[in-house]
Amino acid sequence: xxxxxxxxxxxxxxxxxxHFDTLHQRAYSYDATRNHYLPDGVLFPRNEEDIxxxxxxxxxxxxxxxPRGSGSGFxxxxxxxxxxxxxxxxxxxxxxxxxxxENLVAVVQPGVINIALQKEVxxxxxxxxxxxxxxxxxxxGGNVSENAGGMxxxxxxxxxxxxxxxxxxxxxxxxxxxxxxxxxxxxGYNLAGILIASEGSLAVLSELTLKLIxxxxxxxxxxxxxxxxxxxxxxxxxxxxSGVNPVSMEFxxxxxxxxVEEKFHKGLNVEAGAILICDVDGNVKxxxxxxxxxxxxxxxxxxxxxxxxxxxxxxxxxxxxxxxxCSQSIAMYGTLKLNEDITVPRxxxxxxxxxxxxxxxxxxxxxxxxxxxxxxxxxxxxxxKDKDDKEQVKKGYEAVEEIFKLAVGLGGTLSxxxxxxxxxxxxxxxxxxxxxxxxxxxxxxxxxxxxILNPFKMGL
Amino acid sequence: xxxxxxxxxxxxxxxxxxHFDTLHQRAYSYDATRNHYLPDGVLFPRNEEDIxxxxxxxxxxxxxxxPRGSGSGFxxxxxxxxxxxxxxxxxxxxxxxxxxxENLVAVVQPGVINIALQKEVxxxxxxxxxxxxxxxxxxxGGNVSENAGGMxxxxxxxxxxxxxxxxxxxxxxxxxxxxxxxxxxxxGYNLAGILIASEGSLAVLSELTLKLIxxxxxxxxxxxxxxxxxxxxxxxxxxxxSGVNPVSMEFxxxxxxxxVEEKFHKGLNVEAGAILICDVDGNVKxxxxxxxxxxxxxxxxxxxxxxxxxxxxxxxxxxxxxxxxCSQSIAMYGTLKLNEDITVPRxxxxxxxxxxxxxxxxxxxxxxxxxxxxxxxxxxxxxxKDKDDKEQVKKGYEAVEEIFKLAVGLGGTLSxxxxxxxxxxxxxxxxxxxxxxxxxxxxxxxxxxxxILNPFKMGL
Numbered sequence: 001x002x003x004x005x006x007x008x009x010x011x012x013x014x015x016x017x018x019h020f021d022t023l024h025q026r027a028y029s030y031d032a033t034r035n036h037y038l039p040d041g042v043l044f045p046r047n048e049e050d051i052x053x054x055x056x057x058x059x060x061x062x063x064x065x066x067p068r069g070s071g072s073g074f075x076x077x078x079x080x081x082x083x084x085x086x087x088x089x090x091x092x093x094x095x096x097x098x099x100x101x102e103n104l105v106a107v108v109q110p111g112v113i114n115i116a117l118q119k120e121v122x123x124x125x126x127x128x129x130x131x132x133x134x135x136x137x138x139x140x141g142g143n144v145s146e147n148a149g150g151m152x153x154x155x156x157x158x159x160x161x162x163x164x165x166x167x168x169x170x171x172x173x174x175x176x177x178x179x180x181x182x183x184x185x186x187x188g189y190n191l192a193g194i195l196i197a198s199e200g201s202l203a204v205l206s207e208l209t210l211k212l213i214x215x216x217x218x219x220x221x222x223x224x225x226x227x228x229x230x231x232x233x234x235x236x237x238x239x240x241x242s243g244v245n246p247v248s249m250e251f252x253x254x255x256x257x258x259x260v261e262e263k264f265h266k267g268l269n270v271e272a273g274a275i276l277i278c279d280v281d282g283n284v285k286x287x288x289x290x291x292x293x294x295x296x297x298x299x300x301x302x303x304x305x306x307x308x309x310x311x312x313x314x315x316x317x318x319x320x321x322x323x324x325x326c327s328q329s330i331a332m333y334g335t336l337k338l339n340e341d342i343t344v345p346r347x348x349x350x351x352x353x354x355x356x357x358x359x360x361x362x363x364x365x366x367x368x369x370x371x372x373x374x375x376x377x378x379x380x381x382x383x384x385k386d387k388d389d390k391e392q393v394k395k396g397y398e399a400v401e402e403i404f405k406l407a408v409g410l411g412g413t414l415s416x417x418x419x420x421x422x423x424x425x426x427x428x429x430x431x432x433x434x435x436x437x438x439x440x441x442x443x444x445x446x447x448x449x450x451x452i453l454n455p456f457k458m459g460l
Numbered sequence: 461x462x463x464x465x466x467x468x469x470x471x472x473x474x475x476x477x478x479h480f481d482t483l484h485q486r487a488y489s490y491d492a493t494r495n496h497y498l499p500d501g502v503l504f505p506r507n508e509e510d511i512x513x514x515x516x517x518x519x520x521x522x523x524x525x526x527p528r529g530s531g532s533g534f535x536x537x538x539x540x541x542x543x544x545x546x547x548x549x550x551x552x553x554x555x556x557x558x559x560x561x562e563n564l565v566a567v568v569q570p571g572v573i574n575i576a577l578q579k580e581v582x583x584x585x586x587x588x589x590x591x592x593x594x595x596x597x598x599x600x601g602g603n604v605s606e607n608a609g610g611m612x613x614x615x616x617x618x619x620x621x622x623x624x625x626x627x628x629x630x631x632x633x634x635x636x637x638x639x640x641x642x643x644x645x646x647x648g649y650n651l652a653g654i655l656i657a658s659e660g661s662l663a664v665l666s667e668l669t670l671k672l673i674x675x676x677x678x679x680x681x682x683x684x685x686x687x688x689x690x691x692x693x694x695x696x697x698x699x700x701x702s703g704v705n706p707v708s709m710e711f712x713x714x715x716x717x718x719x720v721e722e723k724f725h726k727g728l729n730v731e732a733g734a735i736l737i738c739d740v741d742g743n744v745k746x747x748x749x750x751x752x753x754x755x756x757x758x759x760x761x762x763x764x765x766x767x768x769x770x771x772x773x774x775x776x777x778x779x780x781x782x783x784x785x786c787s788q789s790i791a792m793y794g795t796l797k798l799n800e801d802i803t804v805p806r807x808x809x810x811x812x813x814x815x816x817x818x819x820x821x822x823x824x825x826x827x828x829x830x831x832x833x834x835x836x837x838x839x840x841x842x843x844x845k846d847k848d849d850k851e852q853v854k855k856g857y858e859a860v861e862e863i864f865k866l867a868v869g870l871g872g873t874l875s876x877x878x879x880x881x882x883x884x885x886x887x888x889x890x891x892x893x894x895x896x897x898x899x900x901x902x903x904x905x906x907x908x909x910x911x912i913l914n915p916f917k918m919g920l
Contacts, residue, residue, distance in 0.1 A: 102701050102807035147646045158644055174895035181805040183835035184876035186607045186657045187891055189900050193653025197646045214703025241562050243674025286746035345641040347562030375643035416644035431647055435634035440649050446902035
């Protein structure tokens with residue numbers, strides 16, 4: 001990076017907010033993919049005006065900018081794969097600006113951590129439903145940029161369903177507003193719609209207006225064991241098709257159950273083919289009870305071996321502990337975990353899991369699966385025993401590609417919540433036609449004609 | 461239109477599907493704005509391949525194409541304001557292709573009428589919530605293109621909340637798919653997001669995949685009268701802020717009440733400042749009762765003179781009849797009705813209605829208001845006594861402009877559900893900056909570089 005550029009940023013932001021030293025480069029070189037790419041520097045804008053000045057300057061000089069939330073992404077969206085400057089909102093732009101109790105809306109800066117908002121609004125009896133597994137450390141700006149999902153999507157939807165309005169800065173420095181603090185707004189193109197999930201490649205989000213809802217008054221947790229994954233998957237889609245509306249319907253397969261039990265001894269039945277965990281909620285007890293009654297009926301009909309309603313907070317905590325610790329527990333199956341977040345229409349879950357079993361047998365990898373079956377989202381983990389065995393690793397990726405093909409063939413998607421970034425970019429051609437890719441490139445150009453914003457991602 | 465072009469379309473589609481005669485031109489020259497513009501011809505594509513061939517041909521020759529649903533729009537989106545060919549889906553592409561009971565999804569062609577889908581899915585106990593006032597005759601393709609709202613938005617959201625996937629044809633003839641039959645899908649840009657509400661200016665929708673939900677089992681209707689509009693507006697936002705979640709919270713002001721009562725004698729209290737009508741629903745009786753109990757409490761607290769729960773179907777039908785017939789009843793106040801669908805954050809409703817009263821006094825027009833206050837959407841009607849009095853009409857439009865400014869100033873939008881089209885195009889600069897307009901023009905170009913698709917609309 002030219003000294004002239006460095007001086008500009010130091011003068012603009014202050015020495016303390018523009019860093020080009022190795023320590024900062026290293027600290028901002030990685031994300032949850034565990035890939036490393038050194039950026040040329042790290043900038044901490046203090047406000048929207050700073051973002052605008054930075055972008056205008058970089059756009060005129062074709063300097064690459066990579067907006068970064070908490071760097072907790074699984075697909076490399078926040079990595080400086082071709083150098084450039086990291087734009088971080090951690091230091092300054094991390095404030096909750098307003099909780100509007102009259103319209104049930106929160107206005108936040110992009111660097112606010114998801115859980116911080118959840119906790120703050122809970123003080124007022126309000127609820128921000130999107131709860132990605134990373135909610136303790138991922139930022140809301142990142143959540144919107146990746147359209148983060150979570151456990152509650154079956155009933156409450158995902159991040160995009162809670163974005164009412166955005167402020168954003170275009171690469172040329174122009175500030176735009178998209179959307180309103182209203183349920184209805186059909187004036188002009190749905191700019192917020194295209195910014196959501198754009199992985200920081202179209203504009204830099206500077207302010208988010210998010211929808212809140214009232215916190216439901218009653219909540220219960222139930223769980224059921226099944227002899228086989230197939231029975232469980234049938235239970236999922238048949239119960240949901242019958243109109244019962246649980247908050248979440250989460251799933252552990254036998255390999256996941258065994259791994260969690262071996263590590264944590266929570267008394268799970270290691271012979272079970274699968275466990276389903278369901279939260280239900282509502283504003284009257286009777287509606288929660290009715291949901292549980294119907295779930296029980298459908299699950300038993302689909303062959304559940306047992307259906308239990310958690311009787312106290314400990315039982316609730318234990319079963320959710322099991323689900324939340326799948327990801328780390330399965331490390332026992334290998335030193336390299338190729339984890340993907342494919343999603344299919346729910347009725348295709350039985351076929352999907354059957355197909356994954358076949359891939360497992362064909363390649364000889366254990367592939368533990370768990371995830372958000374209530375919305376068709378399954379986390380598949382191809383476990384490579386030895387991450388230094390190049391042949392094995394190569395085969396692992398072949399297995400992953402086969403799983404992608406399987407999901408897309410069933411009408412599903414490469415990614416339910418992680419995005420494309422660099423990790424899934426090579427597989428975009430499995431899911432999108434050349435016409436679709438061209439259109440996305442044209443849209444990218446419409447926002448970012450010099451291609452300075454998070455370029456070379458998403459296969460664009 | 462050149463004979464060569466006409467011959468091509470007749471050969472492609474068959475004589476019966478390509479019309480260039482005066483009768484067809486006239487029949488497709490208008491919409492609900494009552495403006496008239498003769499198109500050069502009317503084409504009835506039989507399928508997606510026809511659409512693709514038509515677009516490719518037109519794109520190469522820069523022939524304008526205007527996709528048209530039922531022509532029931534209020535802002536001129538379906539009008540051939542600069543000639544060109546109307547593309548109509550009424551004749552062939554009007555089929556419900558699939559009701560997927562396993563994933564609660566409907567797949568339809570763009571020409572299907574909204575109510576036809578509602579009726580069909582009701583047979584299976586399912587529910588398609590978006591219910592624009594035009595639902596008896598407006599098409600789902602039109603609904604998606606305008607992002608239609610309706611009475612149930614307070615609880616159930618609007619059309620965009622029910623679009624899972626789209627197939628569309630780009631101006632160059634390329635077919636694209638956007639979205640999936642899954643709740644989660646974050647691979648690539650949110651193309652469906654930008655196509656919704658794009659008023660037929662980016663691509664031609666060829667197939668819609670729409671989300672269905674289970675039909676709630678219980679439903680009740682309540683209505684309340686208030687001494688003043690202000691009391692009613694306070695009741696709206698305070699009750700909703702308290703977390704009660706009615707399907708709809710509809711509103712009639714005193715002028716609307718008087719008009720309906722004069723025409724239909726339904727026993728409304730013509731002295732009331734406002735009436736609110738609420739539907740509540742749920743899967744257990746207790747939740748419906750709880751909602752009614754809370755609504756009653758909040759409404760009385762806000763000064764309701766009376767709160768009634770409809771005791772039978774006749775009472776339900778009567779009160780909804782009153783709401784549904786506001787629009788035609790207010791014709792008694794003038795021969796020209798300048799009706800707009802501004803929307804503000806709900807807490808701004810009291811100020812909005814107060815501001816409209818001031819505009820009414822300043823300009824001397826009666827401005828009856830009614831609408832979907834549950835989502836902040838108010839239909840304002842500037843009533844011009846004599847539509848042939850040019851001076852009065854001019855003043856009427858000035859009053860409308862003032863109302864737009866008022867709404868935008870309160871953080872609201874020019875349009876909650878009608879779109880921009882040609883009617884509101886002159887006011888886009890009140891709501892959008894030059895940067896925002898430029899970005900929209902760039903997006904238009906990214907899809908439609910030759911500007912053949914519904915051009916010169918939305919102020920672009």
